[in-house]
Amino acid sequence: MSKLRIAVQKSGRLNEDSMRILKDIGISIDNGKDQLKASAKNFPVEVFYLRNGDIPQYLKDGVVDAAIIGENVLIEKGKGIKVIEKLGFSTCRVCIAVPKSAKYTDVKDLEGKRIATSYPNTVQMYLDENGVKANLHIINGSVEIAPNIGLADAICDIVSSGSTLFKNNLKEVDTILKSEAVLAVSPILSDEKLAILNTIQFRIQSVLKGRNSKYVLLNAPNDKIQDIINVLPGMKSPTVLPLAEAGWSSVHSVISKNEFWNVIDALKANGAEGILVCPIEKMVL
Ligand SMILES: Nc1ncnc2c1ncn2[C@@H]1O[C@H](COP(=O)(O)OP(=O)(O)OP(=O)(O)O)[C@@H](O)[C@H]1O
Numbered sequence: 001m002s003k004l005r006i007a008v009q010k011s012g013r014l015n016e017d018s019m020r021i022l023k024d025i026g027i028s029i030d031n032g033k034d035q036l037k038a039s040a041k042n043f044p045v046e047v048f049y050l051r052n053g054d055i056p057q058y059l060k061d062g063v064v065d066a067a068i069i070g071e072n073v074l075i076e077k078g079k080g081i082k083v084i085e086k087l088g089f090s091t092c093r094v095c096i097a098v099p100k101s102a103k104y105t106d107v108k109d110l111e112g113k114r115i116a117t118s119y120p121n122t123v124q125m126y127l128d129e130n131g132v133k134a135n136l137h138i139i140n141g142s143v144e145i146a147p148n149i150g151l152a153d154a155i156c157d158i159v160s161s162g163s164t165l166f167k168n169n170l171k172e173v174d175t176i177l178k179s180e181a182v183l184a185v186s187p188i189l190s191d192e193k194l195a196i197l198n199t200i201q202f203r204i205q206s207v208l209k210g211r212n213s214k215y216v217l218l219n220a221p222n223d224k225i226q227d228i229i230n231v232l233p234g235m236k237s238p239t240v241l242p243l244a245e246a247g248w249s250s251v252h253s254v255i256s257k258n259e260f261w262n263v264i265d266a267l268k269a270n271g272a273e274g275i276l277v278c279p280i281e282k283m284v285l
């Protein structure tokens with residue numbers, strides 16, 4: 001039986017969360033130190049540990065079948081590679097930044113300027129879309145230093161908290177794209193491998209839904225139950241169970257992380273007591 005070859009970042013910002021999601025979907029890997037390839041013990045998967053920046057080419061060539069990779073890298077180097085799932089970690093944005101003291105109204109201000117970046121294709125696409133001509137300086141790391149040493153008038157790089165820009169006396173002036181880790185797929189994939197990939201994707205979706213939801217249990221007098229049900233979304237409809245104490249019930253439901261605090265406030269306002277909130281490991285719908 002053939003194995004699905006999945007690439008993950010060998011080391012860096014994506015590695016830990018990538019390995020965690022594989023573990024959470026039940027793929028257990030014996031990863032000896034400095035191993036570049038490892039087979040899962042209990043699933044037809046082989047994991048390849050690679051540089052994030054090299055993965056798009058491996059996907060294009062079909063050397064690996066799928067990958068967990070930063071979306072920004074695919075946009076830069078992976079034209080035509082399909083993303084099948086956004087994974088919700090390593091969120092960042094690719095931005096234009098200029099020295100704090102520089103004047104910047106819009107992208108036209110980059111006309112004729114020198115821009116330092118590790119993402120030349122992404123910047124060029126953005127400039128072309130806006131009819132701006134600028135000179136790109138490709139640097140592989142520490143891009144934020146470029147304006148300070150007189151190498152560039154602006155930079156285009158990844159921003160997350162903004163602290164690297166701040167420390168280098170730069171300000172973010174334009175966002176070219178937003179990125180997060182994604183599951184990407186090679187265009188060359190046999191039916192057998194596609195079936196393995198479908199199983200993996202289904203499991204990932206169950207894990208992500210679980211991560212984005214909370215299980216809530218609460219007690220309430222029976223005359224308040226309908227009001228409480230009205231503020232609970234639930235997967236189907238909330239579970240209502242009688243308590244040992246007459247006239248009281250326990251209500252169980254699932255709440256999305258995004259609306260969590262608003263729902264809790266509404267539950268309290270509608271007479272809920274003893275509210276318990278539990279994490280959900282997986283949600284299989
Ligand atoms: N500060 C950040 N906050 C959140 N996500 C980030 C941040 N910096 C980078 N990322 C995301 O993580 C990915 C990997 O970044 P990292 O710096 O670990 O590797 P890299 O140097 O870009 O790649 P390589 O593995 O080729 O050395 C980036 O492509 C981006 O999607």
Ligand SMILES: O=P(O)(O)OC[C@H]1O[C@H](OP(=O)(O)OP(=O)(O)O)[C@H](O)[C@@H]1O
Pocket residue numbers: 013141142143144157158159160161162163164165
């Ligand atoms: O907005 P912030 O939270 O400060 O994050 C942004 C910084 O993080 C990344 O660098 P990283 O630390 O990955 O170093 P690298 O250049 O060696 O990849 C990115 O290239 C920025 O420099």
Ligand SMILES: [Mg+2]
Pocket residue numbers: none
């Ligand atoms: Mg980095």
